[in-house]
Amino acid sequence: xxxxxxxxxxxxxxxxxxxxxxxxxxxxxxxxxxxxxxxxxxxxxxxxxxxxxxxxxxxxxxxxxxxxxxxxxxxxxxxxxxxxxxxxxxxxxxxxxxxxxxxxxxxxxxxxxxxxxxxxxxxxxxxxxxxxxxxxxxxxxxxxxxxxxxxxxxxxxxxxxxxxxxxxxxxxxxxxxxxxxxxxxxxxxxxxxxxxxxxxxxxxxxxxxxxxxxxxxxxxxxxxxxxxxxxxxxxxxxxxxxxxxxxxxxxxxxxxxxxxxxxxxxxxxxxxxxxxxxxxxxxxxxxxxxxxxxxxx
Numbered sequence: 001x002x003x004x005x006x007x008x009x010x011x012x013x014x015x016x017x018x019x020x021x022x023x024x025x026x027x028x029x030x031x032x033x034x035x036x037x038x039x040x041x042x043x044x045x046x047x048x049x050x051x052x053x054x055x056x057x058x059x060x061x062x063x064x065x066x067x068x069x070x071x072x073x074x075x076x077x078x079x080x081x082x083x084x085x086x087x088x089x090x091x092x093x094x095x096x097x098x099x100x101x102x103x104x105x106x107x108x109x110x111x112x113x114x115x116x117x118x119x120x121x122x123x124x125x126x127x128x129x130x131x132x133x134x135x136x137x138x139x140x141x142x143x144x145x146x147x148x149x150x151x152x153x154x155x156x157x158x159x160x161x162x163x164x165x166x167x168x169x170x171x172x173x174x175x176x177x178x179x180x181x182x183x184x185x186x187x188x189x190x191x192x193x194x195x196x197x198x199x200x201x202x203x204x205x206x207x208x209x210x211x212x213x214x215x216x217x218x219x220x221x222x223x224x225x226x227x228x229x230x231x232x233x234x235x236x237x238x239x240x241x242x243x244x245x246x247x248x249x250x251x252x253x254x255x256x257x258x259x260x261x262x263x264x265x266x267x268x269x270x271x272x273x274x275x276x277x278x279x280x281x282x283x284x285x286x287x288x289x290x291x292x293x294x295x296x297x
Contacts, residue, residue: 080174
């Protein structure tokens with residue numbers, strides 16, 4: 001289902017998935033933390049223990065958790081874990097208690113618990129983890145092979161798990177999922193249509209799906225391939241698959257573009273300590289509704 005929902009519209013399925021995922025998950029360095037935290041209370045506790053100023057210059061040299069703090073895509077799992085989502089169909093649902101609580105949570109990670117860097121974008125988080133200077137990282141399945149090179153393995157013994165259960169709600173964070181799809185133009189007929197059909201069937205066969213899995217570490221689209229021993233016996237692939245099943249498909253409607261654009265500046269303001277979560281949630285909703293109205297003109 002996660003692979004199909006992204007190409008479903010008006011009760012019809014418009015594409016054939018080649019791979020599914022593109023989802024965020026918790027990566028952890030087993031040199032620093034032996035097992036992944038099961039919930040956010042445990043994550044914060046471990047994060048505090050492992051955020052360390054080793055040279056006593058007032059700036060941490062090692063962090064408990066790193067991720068792209070100001071990117072809405074990386075915030076979305078926390079929103080899901082607090083029971084929210086950016087859209088209900090095409091209607092923005094940003095000014096909600098779930099949004100306020102999720103924003104408060106990520107703001108507290110920085111200003112109260114202090115387990116994340118003061119500033120941290122994608123490249124900074126990636127570098128800190130690869131250098132062995134972060135115990136936990138939130139990143140996507142596209143990055144897995146980069147943490148298993150001989151050079152990185154000198155610093156990182158990679159583990160993969162779900163982003164920890166939100167202790168306040170008992171819900172799993174819900175990273176957005178998507179995939180890669182074949183879509184065949186409706187003007188194809190006859191022999192060309194038959195060739196296209198046979199090619200899609202070949203690429204989506206279990207045999208080829210498992211070859212993609214082995215080479216690229218991207219989860220297959222077929223249910224049979226997802227149950228392969230290749231996944232069950234590989235802790236990294238199993239961790240990725242376990243995370244994907246609690247993800248939610250990224251909305252494919254045009255209104256999602258408006259939601260991203262409305263969330264970003266207000267999320268940045270919250271993470272800079274310049275706006276309260278409550279005010280940010282209202283500003284997000286107002287901005288998104290305005291952007292949608294402009295889109296519809």
